[in-house]
Amino acid sequence: MIEVSDLRKSYRVRLGRKTFDVDAVRGATFNVQKGEVLGLLGANGAGKTTTIRMLTTLIRPDGGSAVVADADLATEAAVVRQRIGYVSQGGCTQDNSTAREELILQARMFGISKAEARERATRALETFHLTDYADRRCKTYSGGQRRRVDIAMGLINEPKVLFLDEPTAGLDPAGRIDIQNEVKRLRAEGMTVLITTHYLEEADALCDRVAIVEQGRVVAEGTPDELKNEVAGDVVTLGLNGSTPAAEKIMTGAAYVTKLETTDDGLRLFVESGNRVLPTILHDLDDAGIVPDTIEVHRPSLDDVFLAKAGRSLTAA
Numbered sequence: 001m002i003e004v005s006d007l008r009k010s011y012r013v014r015l016g017r018k019t020f021d022v023d024a025v026r027g028a029t030f031n032v033q034k035g036e037v038l039g040l041l042g043a044n045g046a047g048k049t050t051t052i053r054m055l056t057t058l059i060r061p062d063g064g065s066a067v068v069a070d071a072d073l074a075t076e077a078a079v080v081r082q083r084i085g086y087v088s089q090g091g092c093t094q095d096n097s098t099a100r101e102e103l104i105l106q107a108r109m110f111g112i113s114k115a116e117a118r119e120r121a122t123r124a125l126e127t128f129h130l131t132d133y134a135d136r137r138c139k140t141y142s143g144g145q146r147r148r149v150d151i152a153m154g155l156i157n158e159p160k161v162l163f164l165d166e167p168t169a170g171l172d173p174a175g176r177i178d179i180q181n182e183v184k185r186l187r188a189e190g191m192t193v194l195i196t197t198h199y200l201e202e203a204d205a206l207c208d209r210v211a212i213v214e215q216g217r218v219v220a221e222g223t224p225d226e227l228k229n230e231v232a233g234d235v236v237t238l239g240l241n242g243s244t245p246a247a248e249k250i251m252t253g254a255a256y257v258t259k260l261e262t263t264d265d266g267l268r269l270f271v272e273s274g275n276r277v278l279p280t281i282l283h284d285l286d287d288a289g290i291v292p293d294t295i296e297v298h299r300p301s302l303d304d305v306f307l308a309k310a311g312r313s314l315t316a317a
């Protein structure tokens with residue numbers, strides 16, 4: 001449903017008298033199958049919004065190509081627009097409009113007749129459990145309610161593909177769960193969704209596949225399970241307080257450590273089997289007079305995948 005090939009975008013930025021280019025997207029390549037929820041997972045500034053804005057025809061790519069809902073992005077932009085729904089980061093409802101007004105207006109902008117627009121709005125309000133507040137101004141809604149209006153607006157033209165840019169960002173936990181449930185419902189109904197997020201648990205819970213974006217590139221792609229399996233083995237996290245440098249020296253030379261990262265207060269060791277090497281780790285540290293404050297062994301999480309692929313922790317970022 002979406003085929004993206006080597007998509008690129010730079011912004012020219014002026015700072016004082018100097019101008020320079022910010023390479024926001026440096027060759028993004030990925031696909032989204034029909035009925036699939038693909039998550040673009042990345043830190044702030046990774047290029048997620050720029051990617052979505054190109055795929056929704058809002059900005060023109062500098063290079064690369066894409067086919068969206070069977071229409072070519074470069075030569076059939078108007079067709080793409082008819083076939084997609086787009087919910088921007090932060091939403092687009094007006095404070096003083098009601099949900100019903102927003103939905104009707106959105107439908108009218110797609111050229112839908114007045115009567116049909118009213119009907120679609122009523123149906124959308126029911127689907128998104130908004131009927132009770134339908135005629136109240138949007139500024140009186142909770143964050144989750146208001147974001148539900150945004151998503152309902154994105155679906156008013158009955159699109160083949162829905163683009164959701166950080167739909168849960170800025171919401172309280174209840175609002176986030178609320179919106180996640182809406183995405184799960186859409187997924188169950190077979191909607192094709194491209195969603196961006198910087199929440200790992202959200203990508204894990206909502207997405208059939210995840211593309212990890214870092215500095216404008218897709219650095220890894222797969223189902224959450226595939227990605228976790230790619231980061232072979234377990235992760236041992238040691239809290240070391242002051243003895244991190246000494247421990248790092250020992251662990252860097254250890255044959256059982258495949259990869260090593262320093263954390264705020266210790267080390268993160270990538271090993272084949274945490275339970276098996278733990279006694280050896282303790283023994284080797286003990287030989288140097290180092291006793292860890294804390295020890296944790298865990299199976300890879302999506303954050304470990306992110307760390308391994310992007311070179312930094314998304315949670316820490």
Ligand SMILES: Nc1ncnc2c1ncn2[C@@H]1O[C@H](COP(=O)(O)OP(=O)(O)O)[C@@H](O)[C@H]1O
Nearest residue numbers: 011013022024043044045046047048049050051
């Ligand atoms: N209109 C713009 N002008 C200049 N730089 C921009 C503009 N929009 C985004 N950028 C820069 O492009 C990079 C990617 O931004 P963005 O696509 O918004 O990332 P994300 O959505 O993943 O946080 C960032 O470095 C950002 O500062």
Ligand SMILES: [Mg+2]
Nearest residue numbers: 048049089166
């Ligand atoms: Mg963004």
